[in-house]
Amino acid sequence: MRVVIDISEKLKKVEPSATVEVVTLARKLEEKGYDVISFGIGEPDFHTPRKIIEWAYEAMKEGYTHYTPPAGLKETREAIAEKYREENNVDATWENVIITPSKFGIFTAMASVLNPGDEVLIPNPGWVSYCQMAKLLDAKPIGYSVSIRDRAINEEEIKEKITNKTKMIVINSPSNPLGTVFSIEDMKFIRDIAQDKNLIVLSDEIYEKIIYEGRFISPASFEGMLERTIIVNGFSKMYAMTGWRIGYIIAPKTLTKEMTKFQSHTLTCAPAFAQVAVAKALRDDETQEEVKKMIEEYSRRRELVYNELKKIELFEAYKPKGTFYVFPKYNYPMKSSDFARMILEKKHVVVTPGSAFGSLGEGHVRISFATSRENIKKGMERIRELVEEL
Structure with a gap:
């Protein structure tokens, strides 16, 4: 006997996370053996400072x-x-x-x-x-x-x-x-x-x-x-x-x-x-110094991703004043959800569609530079290749 569960009206109002959706699709490509570069989720690529891990471990033992x-x-x-x-x-x-x-x-x-x-x-x-x-x-x-x-x-x-x-x-x-x-x-x-x-x-x-x-x-x-x-x-x-x-x-x-x-x-x-x-x-103090070093590296990555975006005529770029995201506008007649999917499917690079951030985000994509400079260079080169093909 098939059971039909009636979902609450409140939950029906809620839309799924576009960020999670695009990451899920990326993982499927990775499972197929593709080299996927992610500028999608807002997660630092650094490890938690070791002293924090040690303090947590000691606390568990205590x-x-x-x-x-x-x-x-x-x-x-x-x-x-x-x-x-x-x-x-x-x-x-x-x-x-x-x-x-x-x-x-x-x-x-x-x-x-x-x-x-x-x-x-x-x-x-x-x-x-x-x-x-x-x-x-x-x-x-x-x-x-x-x-x-x-x-x-x-x-x-x-x-x-x-x-x-x-x-x-x-x-x-x-x-x-x-x-x-x-x-x-x-x-x-x-x-x-x-x-x-x-x-x-x-x-x-x-x-x-x-x-x-x-x-x-x-x-x-x-x-x-x-x-x-x-x-x-x-x-x-x-x-x-x-x-x-x-x-x-x-x-x-x-x-x-x-x-x-x-x-x-x-x-x-x-x-x-x-x-x-x-x-x-x-x-x-030592942990706070590690935090500062992470931020200094994000600053270097910000310069890199901005300079790479300037090389791509399709994008209108700017430098973010904070966070590890850049939100460039693109000049191409396509919804941001389709544009992000095209970048992922053709070049195996994850970006988040701007529409995921509200109506004024349409026509943009979010690029997270919380990843290595090597990945930034490689991913931006792939995007530039796609734009040239367009």
Whole structure:
């Protein structure tokens, strides 16, 4: 007897990840023996710093293999609060912090404050999961444009899009996929509009240290803004710890109590041994030097991929100010999903279609340069060959 399972209406609203889809197709080609070069997924090619691995191993041997409190170990929460006080001028204490995978942290933040019908302003182009998470909560995502130019945002556009149903604005600086770094003027506008319209600011700060031009500013660093800002950050990108699934939320204390309740019924807690390791990493000078070396290498790769793109007439290139992505526009009459598939099938190079990042991403592809310079040269040469064939 065939069983038919009725999928929930909420899940039917959610679209699959285009990034994961293109990576899945690439793996199928690799299984067939093709040499595939990936500029697709946003994952560092570096290994986690060895001292972090050793600290985690020692923690396991010491018995940190059990549940922790839902919000995390106090010593880890203290280390994160200390980092934000000293580096980012955010007056946080351990009680403002919850340890959680950063992606789950974004969903936790939204689930804790959004009600069905609430509107949330989301960057366009921007990380696709913001929209999908809002849809899962029956909230309404409203896109606002983000630029790589001197000003990341259009103030008048945002003012026009705020209604009496708008409850949250999501910002991501440095941004995925553009590499935009919000300026002090951008952040002051976010502060002013949030205070004036009583909005919650969800600040995705996962690429905080990967900056080449400008400087990182957290909206929570402004006076009075920690009380209406939810910061989500983590260790995946900067510490090459994507598989560890460890990150954190910094939020008003009244809200962290409610978020802890949500986490206790879902994730339960983050891995204990990983919490011990990252607490030590935050305070270890040698580990911080390794992070700096990774960023220096990303900077060299940024120059390389930009120079390679300039050689291809089809592309309109620019240098990202942060992250390890470049988001060039291409001048060819084809949807970005088809263009990305063509590059993969004909030249075995993975790029992510711009349409995966919102309506304003169409006509672009995202290229991740979190891979070796050798792969960058080889992959860009293949793309150039394809363009010449076109």
